[in-house]
Amino acid sequence: MLLPGNDSDAIQAAAQRLAEGGLLGLPTETVYGLAARADDDAAVAQIFAAKGRPSDHPLIVHVLDAAGGEPFAGQLPAIARRLMDAFWPGPLTVIVPRRPGVASGAAGGQATIALRAPAHPVARAVLAAARALGVAGVAAPSANRFGRVSPTLARHVVDEFGPGLMVLDGGACEVGIESSIVDCSRERPALLRPGLLSRERIEAVLGEPLAEPDATAPKASGTLAAHYAPAARVRLMTADRLALLSATAAASGGLEGVAVYSRARLPAWRWQALPADPAAAAHELFAVLRSMDAAGAREIWVEAPPADPAWDGVRDRLSRAAAAFSD
Secondary structure, eight states, X not given: OEEETTOHHHHHHHHHHHHTTOOEEEOOSSSOEEEEETTOHHHHHHHHHHHTOOTTSOOEEEOSSHXXXXXXXXXXXXXXXXXXXXXXXXXXXXXXXXXXXXXXXXXXXXXXXXXXXXXXXXXXXXXXXXXXXXXXXXXXXXXXXXXXXXXXXXXXXXXXXXXXXXXXXXXXXXXXXXXXXXXOSSSSOEEEEOOSSOHHHHHHHHTSOOBOOOTTSOOOTTOSSSOSXXXXXXXXEOHHHHHHHHHHHHHTTOOTTEEEEESXXXXXXXXXXXXXXXXXXXXXXXXXXXXXXXXXXSXXXXXXXXXXXXXXXXXXXXXXXXXXXXX
């Protein structure tokens, strides 16, 4: 059931669905989420079942503001509050100690909880209406089958789960890739997943370098080696390698079903320009992969993004998509 996100009755119906323990397709500025009230483990279990996601793989709890995170957090460390003040609402998730006995299902059984305040006006309207009905926050991983390409349009969610799911249409997601995740649960903050929000901006607010995750870091969404994969095989390569492979395949008639996503136009069965701007590339990335899949591509050849840190989020998603098909 696709409902207009700018309709107040639809917002109230969505909030009521959440309050009753149901599932909802919810737009955010990053990607569309599959949402359920985070304080109800039975409701959250529906997310894992619908996605085919392992129940020990934690979800991000979306809240309206820092105060909304307090029912889920045992404490909010000073570094987490600093990041919330700087970047909320927005595409940043913080991992903090979880309040005992609360949202165990959403946390995948961990002693920590991931929190984010989305900036999308439809998401915020739903969260506000749901809070008035006693829902402090919603668990909302990307609204797609586990490990597959995240949705950035409402119709992508319908394609994944069918017309029976209530989905609010909030238009195309502005950011287009998932949030940056910072672990604030230990003494030194660590970047667990890059996003469009750069490491440099986060470090500038913290006043210290971010650590790299290690074996003791909590599990976090979207950090498996293979993730974000379309049905077609993704191959990530340098511009020179891609140009050579494309020309060789064209000469031998071997480009049938090969889609190419690169900055320079190359021979291909289907070609699309990779934007030179990382924000533009992030905005369209998942939609491009989905469209190439829908067109029937058997392989998607992608030019590796520049080494510039501004591309870290896009590079991360492409690397994980390609890892799903590694030999």
